[in-house]
Amino acid sequence: MEEILNKILGELVAIKSDVQNIKTExxxxxxxxxxLEGRIIxxxxxxxxxxxxxxxxxxxxASLEKGQSRLEDRITFIEEGQARMEGQIASLKETQSQLETHITSMSERISSLEGGQNILVNHxxxxxxxxxxxRQSxxxxxxELTEKVRALFDARELQLDINQQIMSTLQRIEAKVDVLQMETAHIRRIK
Structure with a gap:
């Protein structure tokens, strides 16, 4: 019984540790x-x-296009700046696409973690x-143990009463035997 209680206590401690680990995770x-929300913002x-x-x-x-007719020599510079800007925008679009892919991956991982969490909850x-x-057991x-102990206690009390009766009967028999011995001894003297 004590061994079972120790096992139960050990399992409860292990469960408590598992629950703490789950909370940490x-x-x-x-x-x-x-x-992630901070990064998305x-x-x-x-x-x-x-x-x-x-x-x-x-x-x-728009402003440059208006001044284009007066500043022919600056057109080349503006076109180069525009090409750089388009390259940067393309780079930004590519980076944005990578971030979207990363966010999708993170969403899948979160879904996987939620599935694992559901498994843990079921466990x-x-x-x-x-x-x-x-506990019910x-x-x-x-x-049942209480009933058996009570039955043993009642049986012990009954046995004590029976023993007391036997002792009382033995004392009466001994007294009678003593009387009979004295009468027998007295009759032997008389003969």
């Missing part, structure tokens, strides 16, 4: 998600700045069910 996931702000920059560039382009539920069964064993 969940917190880790939450922290990672917060960092930063990307969105960067996109907004890029759009504003692009808008300003378009305004500048915890099964474990809690087993613990409840053990322990209660039943305690009840």
């Amino acid at each position: 969940v917190q880790s996931l939450k922290d990672g998600q917060s960092r 930063s990307l969105e702000e960067g996109q907004t700045r890029l759009a504003e920059t692009q808008s300003r560039l378009e305004t500048n382009m 915890m539920r099964r474990t809690l069910g087993e613990i409840e069964q053990l 322990q209660s039943r064993m305690e009840f």
